[in-house]
Amino acid sequence: MRILSITTSSEICGVCILEDEKIIIEKNLNNGLTHSETLMPLIKQTLNDANLTLSNIDLIAIDIGPGSFTGIRIGIATVKAFADSLNIPCVGINSLEGLSLNETNNGIICSLIDARRENVYCEIFENINGNYIVRRKPAFENINELLKEIKQINPEYNITFVGDGAIKNKEIILKILPNSSFACNNELFAHNFGILGYKNHNNEDYKNIEPLYLRKSEAEQKMEEKLNANK
Amino acid sequence: MKNLKLISNSPIETTKIAQALAKFLNIGDTVVLTGELGAGKTKFTEGFLTYYNLQDEISSPTFTIVNEYKSPLSTIYHFDVYRLADLDEFYAIGGDEYFDKGICLIEWGEQIEDALPLELIKISFEKNSEDDNSRILNFEAIGNKYEKILDSLSFELKN
Known part of the structure; x- marks a missing residue:
C-alpha cells in the first residue's frame, strides 16, 4: 500500500x-x-x-x-x-500519537506539545514492543497539575517525555518527577x-x-x- | 512585577521613548498598549517602528486586526483586537501563534488577557489634564526578563 x-x-x-x-x-x-x-x-x-x-x-x-x-x-x-x-x-x-513514535524504547511515554501559558497538550502511552497503548487520553492541561497528578499515582515513575512541551518544561518535570528522561527527537x-x-x-x-x-x-x-x- | 512612570511632553518624546524600548526587545517579546483614543498608542507604535526604519509604512490595524511589518531584525506584529468577539476568535485566527514569531504590540490586549503570554510589558497611556501635549506612560513589567528590560530603559532615558 x-x-x-x-x-x-x-x-x-x-x-x-x-x-x-x-x-x-x-x-x-x-x-x-x-x-x-x-x-x-x-x-x-x-x-x-x-x-x-x-x-x-x-x-x-x-x-x-x-x-x-x-x-x-x-x-x-x-x-x-x-x-x-x-x-x-x-x-x-x-x-500526540505521531510524536510518541519518536521514542522507540519500551516503557511509559508522555507526549507533550506546548500550548503556551504553562499549558500543554498531552497523551500518555505505554510502548510494549512497538505497540503503543494509550494510558491517558489526549487532553489540554496545565503542566503543573498534570505532573502533580502523575506524581500522585507513582512518584517513582520512569517516564520518557517527548515533544516541544517536554523541552520547554524540562526543569519543572525533573523537579516533580526526578526519574524522568527525555527523548532525543522532539x-x-x-x-x-x-x-x-x-x-x-x-x-x-x-x-x-x-x-x-x-x-x-x-x-x-x-x-x-x-x-x-x-x- | 516592576513599574516605571514616564512623562512625555510631546508626541515626539513619545516616539523617542518607544524607540528606546525597541532597542531592548527581541523576537518573542510582547507589549500591551492601553489607553483611550488619542492617548498616544499609535504615536508610540510609530516610534517603535522608527527603530526598525519602518515608520513610513504604518497603518491602523483597526480593521485588519493585525498588521505585519517586516525588518531583518524581527517582524513586528501590531494588533488591535478590539473587534474580536471573544478569546475563541483570537485562537481561531491563530493569534497566539504570532507571539513566538516576532515582536507583538497589542492594543486592547485586556480583551484577550487569558491568551496573552504570562510574561510581558504593559504600557498604559494617560492624558494629562493640565497639558494637552503631555502624556503619562505607566510601564508595568511582568517577569524577570521584562523587569531587566525596564531597568535598561530607565537607565537609557536618563542618559
Missing part, C-alpha cells in the same frame, strides 16, 4: 511517501513560512522526486492536531480536497503519521476527519466554572 502522510500542526511542514511502513521519500520543512505557502509545492515536489502522482496513492494519513489551529486546518482542508476529487481513502492521526515527522496511518486505517469516510483542537472554548470553560460553583 502506498501512503502519503502529511503533518502541519507544528512549525514543521512535513510530507512523506511510504510503501506500507517503509519510507520512500520524506521532506520536512521548517523555514518560517506559513504552511499555506509551503504545503502544496512540497507535496508536488515530493511526488515528483518519487516519480509518482496523486493517482498512485492508496491512502492519505493526516495529522489532525492538537497544535497550531491554522496549521491543522491547512493540512486537513488540503487532504479533504484530494480525497474528495480523487477518491483517495484518508485516515486522521492525532499529533519534532513532528511526517513518516510517523504514515506508519500509524498504515496500522490504523479502516476505510473511514474523509468527511468524518475533524481537527482535534482539545482547548475548550470560552463558552465551555464558563459553563464548567458555573457548574463547579453550583456544586
